[in-house]
Amino acid sequence: MAEFCIRKDIKNNCASSVTYEEASQRPSPFGVGKSTGNLQIMEKLISFLNSLHPVSGTLESALRDRLRFIRKKKNEFLLFEGEICHYAWYLRKGLVRCYYDRDEHEVTTWFMEEEHVIVLFESLFRQKKSIFNIQALEDCELYGIRYEDILHVLETYPEARYIRTIVSDRYSKLKDIRIRATSMLGPKQRYRYFEKHFPQLLRRVKLEYIASYLDMDIRTLTRARKPG
Secondary structure, three states: OOOOOOOOOOOOOOOOOOOHHHHHOOOOOOOOOHHHOOHHHHHHHHHHHHHHOOOOHHHHHHHHHHOEEEEEOOOOEEEOOOOEOOEEEEEEEOOEEEEEEEOOEEEEEEEEOOOEEEOOHHHHHHOOEOOOEEEEOOOEEEEEEEHHHHHHHHHHOHHHHHHHHHHHHHHHHHHHHHHHHHHOOOHHHHHHHHHHHOHHHOOOOOHHHHHHHOOOOHHHHHHHOOOO
């Protein structure tokens, strides 16, 4: 799944030698405790997980104890390139994007809306530095869970492993969609493909970010959007 960072200069050290019990005693870096979270959002999260796969009462209880409610303002970051992922999130409200820098240009790899899980699988589960940034494009409300807690849940509850597989498959589909979009030759074809798969994003995402997703500059995208 993925990591939470308040500022780029704040690091979360989660060495593999730290036990789950030791990690559980660490103060949360979220800055917003569970008691200040919105209970309705937690209920939405449990309902979302049940829509993926039935969640047992014991897993639900474990998640309620470990998930922490946070807010991120527009343009703030959940993760910076070069940092190790220590968290995953459920996005209740808002919009985020994942991108990396290539030759002084940003390349957006996906957008994520409400009612989805935000995950960087490779960085989180291999505990290696991320090559991606995760940025809030709108004010966001999220629930986050730590790497150690994720491992504990996966080891303890079989249904959690099913949910992980389903979420992973969804990210694979997002990757395939972008590969197809950027492999199309004409700019108009690329834009129409984006329009077909993500019509709800056209009014929410800046054109510069759509252009970076479709691997074209803003002028080319502006021409591609014109009728005819």
